[in-house]
Amino acid sequence: MINDIDRREFLRSGASLLGLGLAAPALAVTEPYPRIGGPRLRLGLAAYSFRNYFKTMRGKPNAKVPADQQIEMTDFIRFCAEHDCGGAELTSYFFDDNVSDAYLAECRKLAHVTGIQISGTAVGNNFSWPKDAPERAEQMAYVKDWIDKASILGAPHIRVFAGTHPKGVGED
Template identity: 35%
Template sequence: MRVGCCAYSFRDRLNSGAMTLEQFLDLAAGMGLDGVELTAYYFQQTDRDSLFHLKRECFRRGLHIAGTAVGSNFCQADAARRHEHVVMTKQWIDHSVVLGAPCIRVFAGPVPPGHTEEQAVAWAVACLQECAEYGAQRGVVVALENHGGITARAEQVLRLVREVDRPWFGINLDFGNFRADPYREFAMVAPHTVTTHAKTHWSGPSGEEPVDYARALQVMKAVGYQGYLNIEYESKPDPLTAVPAFAAELKAAIQQLSA
């Protein structure tokens, strides 16, 4: 397994302009990470030359672009709004091709007020199928994150996997987003996982609890997972100091797994 970092981990600095994406790359390289996930929210330009420039800067720093990420919502009741999010996702699939990113993270969305989960699932499945089919044409895997809404529980995620049923569709397993019985749920979705987000904590019944990565990585090893653990840092301490420490923890857990 490899350790990467999501640009989202430094969202406050990126949003305020205190950090650029290239400075984020410097930090990732300085931590000795294998790659980065480049979140769509933080791109100032997405023209071809700008994307090529960022691709070159990753290469110069020895970083693989593990994936991109968009904030899609395919559960909106308005069909025109759903279509807008499909178009946006396809645009970012195209950007991913230019960047050389093999994967794009997407969200399904929540059930909108006044509607049922069955309706939301049907809308999301149709959108995800369209995106996955486009991803297949462009060589980019569409990875659905367990991110609340109709993906809050492993059973819901697996239903979407079954109903979308496309070879270029998989799961972005976020180790911090299952609330009920996370390690059981990790095992349920692990066979369909193509990439991951590594948070430091998950929200349990008694509050935030640290993710036991020795245990979580055993689950992933059991299904032959060899992909990325992309750090998605959301905790209180400053990410400039906390992310490097967490990266070292993940690297140690991987080494222990191989011992």
């Protein structure tokens, strides 16, 4: 068999690996940098994780959720605070299509007073339409609108999606 090795080769390989393992600390270029303060990594939660509970899905009422189990974005922010999450990603498609600036400001204030950092937002868009398609222009306007909304929320970044490839449209 091609993978068979004899005892001498096995011992030689084992000794080489042992020697390399023992020499590894001596091969280190520098000592690790000393840390000032504690780690800054914080646990965050994406609203998408609760997609089966939001009363709104992509701007429309979410009929799949029983009325007594429905939540809004403010409920999600409170949940994050109650469970010691450091941050929350507020996904756009769990807000009403006509969400008011006042409600976005309320979410921002609630996050602040409960100690939740809004880590960002995600916009459910589709940029895969051809350049001259009206759907693509609609998607561009939608994302531009959410840039303004993210600013009101105080979101430091926005995730956008390339989208799904529409049927009948070439890849170029």
